[in-house]
């Protein structure tokens with residue numbers, strides 16, 4: 643799909659040119675806002691309810707009242723997707739703090755879906771480590787500088803993702819959650835230290851339902867040579883194998899069996915819940 647024709651500003655459809663935030667708004671230099679990215683398939687957003695509840699959680703962490711309740715946000719999502727005749731896309735939702743000239747404002751718009759090369763899934767993606775920590779990591783706030791710098795470093799190194807580390811511990815990807823396999827256990831940092839990714843939470847749930855052991859604990863950088871597998875998760879990536887970190891192979895340097903199993907489990911769940919006849923709510927919430 644091309645650029646959006648309509649952007650929703652607090653439920654009012656405007657042109658992309660009108661969707662502007664003033665340089666005089668202190669929210670800009672304070673990064674005082676929260677956001678979400680949702681994957682839309684056939685005009686319906688996957689796990690919409692989980693994304694909106696995380697939006698509310700992020701807003702609460704930074705003390706920003708949302709401009710509308712969640713059922714109104716559901717309506718604004720349906721409205722902007724319909725107006726743009728959006729089928730498969732990424733839906734962006736920003737909530738920006740107020741200034742004297744404007745109220746707290748939610749902007750919603752569809753953009754082309756993010757797609758990754760198929761070989762990232764068959765051979766695994768390469769990554770680098772990057773020393774940085776996101777501010778208030780449990781919140782998906784507009785303060786994305788740490789992620790931005792890690793992504794820039796990854797691009798400069800010719801790899802897919804930057805993995806953040808701080809105080810000797812790996813925490814999360816620049817825009818993803820991080821998982822390692824040690825023995826027959828899947829390990830991932832606690833949601834108190836990182837963003838509670840919608841994909842992460844689903845993967846943990848699906849794994850545990852299949853009897854796969856998942857433990858939430860800090861991941862020391864020094865333990866990295868013991869990892870037999872590694873993968874990252876996010877809305878656009880789903881479960882993406884990582885086979886290289888800082889130029890060194892993870893385990894055998896191939897997509898590992900637990901990663902492949904979790905990838906398949908997630909894709910099955912995704913296919914069922916994005917099927918046009920799946921019992922998702924009218925607003926696209928998977929519930």
Ligand SMILES: Cc1ncc(COP(=O)(O)O)c(C=O)c1O
Nearest residue numbers: 817818819837839840841876877
């Ligand atoms: C820092 C960070 N961690 C994790 C994620 C993955 O979250 P989700 O699975 O909800 O997309 C993102 C997504 O953008 C992110 O920015």
